[in-house]
Amino acid sequence: MMVTLAFPSPHRHWRGGRGLFDGLRARWAEQRRLEHHARLEDELRGLWREACFGVGVCQYIEAAAGMTVRTPRFGAARILRGRTTFTAELLPGGEPEDLRAHAPRLAHTLGFRGLRVEQIAGRWVRVTLLETDPLADAFALRRLVTARADETVILGRAEDGVTLGHAHADAAHLAVQGQNGAGKSAFTYGLLAQVCAAPDVLVAGSDITGLVLGRAWTGTAHHDWQTTGTRDLPAHAAMLDRLVAEMDCRLDAMPPRRDKITPTTTTPLVLVVLEEFPGLLRAAQAKDKKLAERITSAVLRLVSEGRKAAFRVLMLAQRFEANAVGGGYARDQFALRLSFRVPGESLVMLHGEDARKLGPEHANSAPGIAYLSAPGHDCTRLRAPYLGDYGEFCDRIARHGRRAS
Numbered sequence: 001m002m003v004t005l006a007f008p009s010p011h012r013h014w015r016g017g018r019g020l021f022d023g024l025r026a027r028w029a030e031q032r033r034l035e036h037h038a039r040l041e042d043e044l045r046g047l048w049r050e051a052c053f054g055v056g057v058c059q060y061i062e063a064a065a066g067m068t069v070r071t072p073r074f075g076a077a078r079i080l081r082g083r084t085t086f087t088a089e090l091l092p093g094g095e096p097e098d099l100r101a102h103a104p105r106l107a108h109t110l111g112f113r114g115l116r117v118e119q120i121a122g123r124w125v126r127v128t129l130l131e132t133d134p135l136a137d138a139f140a141l142r143r144l145v146t147a148r149a150d151e152t153v154i155l156g157r158a159e160d161g162v163t164l165g166h167a168h169a170d171a172a173h174l175a176v177q178g179q180n181g182a183g184k185s186a187f188t189y190g191l192l193a194q195v196c197a198a199p200d201v202l203v204a205g206s207d208i209t210g211l212v213l214g215r216a217w218t219g220t221a222h223h224d225w226q227t228t229g230t231r232d233l234p235a236h237a238a239m240l241d242r243l244v245a246e247m248d249c250r251l252d253a254m255p256p257r258r259d260k261i262t263p264t265t266t267t268p269l270v271l272v273v274l275e276e277f278p279g280l281l282r283a284a285q286a287k288d289k290k291l292a293e294r295i296t297s298a299v300l301r302l303v304s305e306g307r308k309a310a311f312r313v314l315m316l317a318q319r320f321e322a323n324a325v326g327g328g329y330a331r332d333q334f335a336l337r338l339s340f341r342v343p344g345e346s347l348v349m350l351h352g353e354d355a356r357k358l359g360p361e362h363a364n365s366a367p368g369i370a371y372l373s374a375p376g377h378d379c380t381r382l383r384a385p386y387l388g389d390y391g392e393f394c395d396r397i398a399r400h401g402r403r404a405s
């Protein structure tokens with residue numbers, strides 16, 4: 001008879017031991033993770049307080065023991081799939097906008113590249129910390145065409161992921177500046193491709209480069225209102241005079257009890273594009289001072305009186321220096337202002353003293369990244385949508401551009 005001795009299996013024994021140590025190791029690891037998390041949370045809490053104090057999102061409270069500073073209360077931090085978020089309670093009377101307005105500087109103090117703020121409930125917000133520039137990725141412009149002047153066109157995407165838009169029916173002229181290769185033309189291609197089909201929009205203007213306006217618009221209703229090139233500078237003055245005459249006609253024929261024209265198919269909103277306007281002025285000045293004066297005074301009339309007659313001016317320049325764009329008065333007429341990469345001084349020139357702190361970083365920003373400001377709105381950093389190459393712009397205008405009747 002063979003007896004098979006039943007020895008406890010060494011293998012099973014070993015596995016049982018490992019199970020015991022594994023359990024301990026897992027608990028230690030969990031303990032370390034919790035300690036690490038608590039340390040990180042404490043560090044973030046301290047940095048958050050310093051950051052809010054540093055940018056001025058705080059309240060000073062008189063107490064018996066002296067003055068204390070109150071900052072938005074840090075709630076709890078969470079790290080999930082490599083992304084750090086935390087909750088914070090806004091100060092009484094505070095809005096998420098107070099934090100968004102200082103997002104880049106708050107993020108830098110916390111050691112991150114950017115942050116997003118979203119409201120969750122009551123005064124509580126969730127802050128998401130971003131390790132990379134939220135505007136680093138290109139923002140493709142979908143095949144979007146508007147059907148009316150009062151529809152919103154996309155201007156760009158802000159750091160908090162919100163898409164910023166603008167309806168040309170709002171009475172604002174648009175100033176765009178940027179150095180060579182900073183993205184002005186790409187932005188303009190995107191903007192014009194969005195409005196080219198609307199039956200109540202006319203894209204007119206002057207373009208010495210002949211790329212934004214002109215050939216790409218052949219066969220459309222817009223083409224007849226566009227002048228291009230540098231060979232015939234008086235033609236630019238004549239086009240601007242023609243636009244002023246149309247504006248005067250509209251102002252003269254204003255219906256009773258009305259003080260502005262609503263765009264229709266018969267009186268479309270006229271988007272007057274002035275591509276590289278300082279270049280046109282310089283070229284005209286070099287040829288004939290009177291011609292330059294004629295161009296300046298026509299543009300001055302369009303920007304100062306055009307709004308009520310459904311005229312909107314989109315002026316593009318490398319630098320929005322007053323004397324390069326027809327004077328300080330002309331520059332003041334632009335409510336919507338967009339700066340692609342420019343030296344710090346140019347940023348201040350167009351957006352005011354508050355923009356000075358943004359200058360050094362913006363002076364090196366990638367093509368397509370811009371600052372936008374409008375009355376009542378702080379400077380917002382955004383990424384302009386990208387339509388594709390120039391051929392894509394030409395294709396879209398050829399496909400969608402409103403046809404000449």
Ligand SMILES: Nc1ncnc2c1ncn2[C@@H]1O[C@H](COP(=O)(O)OP(=O)(O)OP(=O)(O)O)[C@@H](O)[C@H]1O
Nearest residue numbers: 138179180181182183184185186367368384385386
């Ligand atoms: N929004 C954007 N997203 C991604 N890339 C962009 C964007 N805008 C511009 N670019 C890239 O930068 C290049 C230069 O842009 P663009 O021609 O618009 O500059 P610009 O300011 O008009 O320069 P210039 O004054 O020389 O005409 C484009 O060919 C494109 O490759």
